[in-house]
Amino acid sequence: MERGDRETAAMVAAGWTVCLDEFDALPAGEPPSQETDSEAWRPVYELLHRRRIPGGCSRAGTRRGDLMSESEKGTGPTLLSGGNPQIPKGMGREPVEAYIAAMPEWKHDIGRRLDELIREEVPDVHNAVKWNQPLYGTADDSWFLTFRYITNYVQLSFFRGSSLDPLPEKGSKHPEMRYHDIRRLEDLDEDKVRKWVRQAAELPGEKM
Numbered sequence: 001m002e003r004g005d006r007e008t009a010a011m012v013a014a015g016w017t018v019c020l021d022e023f024d025a026l027p028a029g030e031p032p033s034q035e036t037d038s039e040a041w042r043p044v045y046e047l048l049h050r051r052r053i054p055g056g057c058s059r060a061g062t063r064r065g066d067l068m069s070e071s072e073k074g075t076g077p078t079l080l081s082g083g084n085p086q087i088p089k090g091m092g093r094e095p096v097e098a099y100i101a102a103m104p105e106w107k108h109d110i111g112r113r114l115d116e117l118i119r120e121e122v123p124d125v126h127n128a129v130k131w132n133q134p135l136y137g138t139a140d141d142s143w144f145l146t147f148r149y150i151t152n153y154v155q156l157s158f159f160r161g162s163s164l165d166p167l168p169e170k171g172s173k174h175p176e177m178r179y180h181d182i183r184r185l186e187d188l189d190e191d192k193v194r195k196w197v198r199q200a201a202e203l204p205g206e207k208m
Helices: 003-024 041-050 093-102 105-121 190-202
Strands: 126-130 133-139 142-150 153-158 178-182
Touching: 093 105, 093 126, 093 133, 105 142, 105 153, 105 190, 142 190, 153 190
Parallel strands: none
Antiparallel strands: 126 133, 133 142, 142 153, 153 178
């Protein structure tokens, strides 16, 4: 397979992976939301392309995800229509702080608390924001988790989640990635999250 064909195949597969994961998350009988983060496919694409796994289109995760509502225009950081903050990519704490500050309503409290728990368990954690998601890692090119806002919940994503104990409850079309969804701050199981974070930080990170 030529390089260009391999890249296109990985991009198409990443888009389908994100779409199918979100369909899997829907309660029975609930129609799919049109609110999708247009950049959600990128971390999956990085995994697929780097491992030469064929499979998302450069805009495959987009339906109306890159559109913001009229009420959101001109009111600080742009929120994608799914509610995920649109923050310029960058390394270090500053872009992560900007991302958390831009998380709206109750999502902000969950994002802030997740960030605190992660930094308490991994005091020397490295940070970045890429593709509208905060990254946490053991080096500037080795990441073990991220989180993002998806309409009705904050999704905590572990790049090597299939190696964690207990196993995060939501699987992915990517065999190693696992998700944990948080819908209310009071539902956050801090002991479980701390245990996952400690384990994830000991595993090989994803380079992206």
